[in-house]
Amino acid sequence: MKISVVAELCAGEGICEQDAPELFEIVDGVAVAKMEEVPKHLQEAARNACANGPTEAIKIEE
Numbered sequence: 001m002k003i004s005v006v007a008e009l010c011a012g013e014g015i016c017e018q019d020a021p022e023l024f025e026i027v028d029g030v031a032v033a034k035m036e037e038v039p040k041h042l043q044e045a046a047r048n049a050c051a052n053g054p055t056e057a058i059k060i061e062e
């Protein structure tokens, strides 16, 4: 699984960082993915962060 954030779509409120701090952090008001390739034990957290965000900024490639 690979993750990325489309900065232009990010609302910056940080739900992803709360859901999956190992994977996302807010930098200057925009979420960034801390890694591209997601290890197995963090994949559910990645899906949750993607589902819980208010926009479609998080992209997941299975």
Ligand code: SF4
Binding pocket: 005, 009, 010, 011, 012, 013, 014, 015, 016, 017, 024, 030, 031, 049, 052, 053, 054, 055, 057, 058
């Ligand atoms: S949950 Fe989505 S919109 Fe909110 S900060 Fe994270 S990537 Fe941006």
